Amino acid sequence: MERIYNFSAGPAALPAEVLEQARDEMLNWQGCGMSVMEMSHRGKAFTGIIEQAEADLRTLMGIPANYKVLFLQGGATLQFSMVPINLLAGRSADYLVTGSWSKKAFKEAQRLGKARCAVSTEEEGFARLPAVGEFDLDPCAAYLHVCTNETIHGVEVHDCAALPASVPLVADMSSHILSRPVDVSRYDLIYAGAQKNVGPAGLTLVIVREDLIGRVMPGMPTMLDYQVHADNGSMLNTPPTYAIYIAGLVFQWLKRRGGLAAMERANVEKAKLLYDAIDASALYRNPVERASRSRMNAPFTLARPELDAAFLAEANIRGLAGLKGHKSVGGMRASIYNAITLEGVQALVDFMREFERKHG
Numbered sequence: 371m372e373r374i375y376n377f378s379a380g381p382a383a384l385p386a387e388v389l390e391q392a393r394d395e396m397l398n399w400q401g402c403g404m405s406v407m408e409m410s411h412r413g414k415a416f417t418g419i420i421e422q423a424e425a426d427l428r429t430l431m432g433i434p435a436n437y438k439v440l441f442l443q444g445g446a447t448l449q450f451s452m453v454p455i456n457l458l459a460g461r462s463a464d465y466l467v468t469g470s471w472s473k474k475a476f477k478e479a480q481r482l483g484k485a486r487c488a489v490s491t492e493e494e495g496f497a498r499l500p501a502v503g504e505f506d507l508d509p510c511a512a513y514l515h516v517c518t519n520e521t522i523h524g525v526e527v528h529d530c531a532a533l534p535a536s537v538p539l540v541a542d543m544s545s546h547i548l549s550r551p552v553d554v555s556r557y558d559l560i561y562a563g564a565q566k567n568v569g570p571a572g573l574t575l576v577i578v579r580e581d582l583i584g585r586v587m588p589g590m591p592t593m594l595d596y597q598v599h600a601d602n603g604s605m606l607n608t609p610p611t612y613a614i615y616i617a618g619l620v621f622q623w624l625k626r627r628g629g630l631a632a633m634e635r636a637n638v639e640k641a642k643l644l645y646d647a648i649d650a651s652a653l654y655r656n657p658v659e660r661a662s663r664s665r666m667n668a669p670f671t672l673a674r675p676e677l678d679a680a681f682l683a684e685a686n687i688r689g690l691a692g693l694k695g696h697k698s699v700g701g702m703r704a705s706i707y708n709a710i711t712l713e714g715v716q717a718l719v720d721f722m723r724e725f726e727r728k729h730g
């Protein structure tokens with residue numbers, strides 16, 4: 371069977387090369403006579419796998435030595451709680467509310483302590499990133515939380531220099547991590563669910579400056595304490611071993627492809643192809659201000675919503691899947707993560723043009 375182009379927001383497309391390697395190694399990983407899924411997480415083989423994965427991630431992202439890399443579970447959603455539980459330390463935190471995901475993170479922090487909304491673009495439909503001048507910042511905040519790519523609304527922070535440096539910066543990078551180089555030292559904590567640009571669902575990456583941890587809220591479960599995870603090398607309990615193994619293969623694939631600078635060049639080209647096609651059309655529309663548009667998630671609507679079902683059905687026949695927009699905003703969304711090739715985006719654009727000629 372031919373593989374389709376999968377534009378799903380996550381779990382999402384993985385590089386075919388990675389899946390082929392996993393298939394080849396499935397029954398007998400490197401001559402050890404068993405699958406990675408069957409290995410003890412404390413054995414020599416798996417220890418090698420997780421150490422290599424961490425080393426490769428550190429190289430790819432240029433993670434400084436004073437940052438811990440944690441391989442956790444519970445998705446990015448658990449980080450909405452773990453961040454305040456570990457970093458509030460009795461103080462207040464500021465949140466930029468720029469889309470559904472940062473709004474959720476803000477709400478969760480409010481349940482756990484004091485959290486302020488420094489700015490919200492909700493009344494404008496989350497269609498742009500606010501400028502620093504619009505932020506109402508607390509200079510004593512324990513941290514400022516930002517979602518650097520809003521997966522549902524399709525807005526992305528393109529320049530981290532545009533974020534204030536006065537308080538620790540916490541970033542939810544779930545849907546654009548590894549899509550471009552990032553200056554890790556500008557952030558104090560970065561987290562990301564793996565199921566978009568990293569690997570399978572079930573793994574969450576946390577990259578945190580080591581001096582920020584060790585001040586967890588009293589009375590919290592041990593599993594929610596970053597310090598304990600760091601002290602145990604992400605082996606406090608059984609980690610998601612197979613997801614870590616696949617993530618490690620993705621890291622090696624990225625290194626072979628030339629690293630994050632090469633991925634960024636490819637992603638800029640892919641996003642330009644798609645947005646140019648949307649902007650040139652009378653049928654499709656992306657609501658986001660140009661400078662804030664996400665390279666990874668492009669939501670778009672059809673001028674005649676009665677055509678939505680036909681669009682999705684005809685796309686599916688062409689092997690273009692996962693294009694239905696998030697239920698909260700409707701319309702369409704094309705997620706074009708690292709594993710989606712330029713050919714994949716071209717196939718989508720060709721189909722969109724053909725559909726418009728036929729129905730527009």
Ligand code: PMP
Nearest residue numbers: 445446447471521542544545563
């Ligand atoms: N943050 C962002 C930016 C996301 O896109 C998502 C999931 N789509 C989440 C958080 C929640 O992630 P998870 O499902 O891994 O908990």
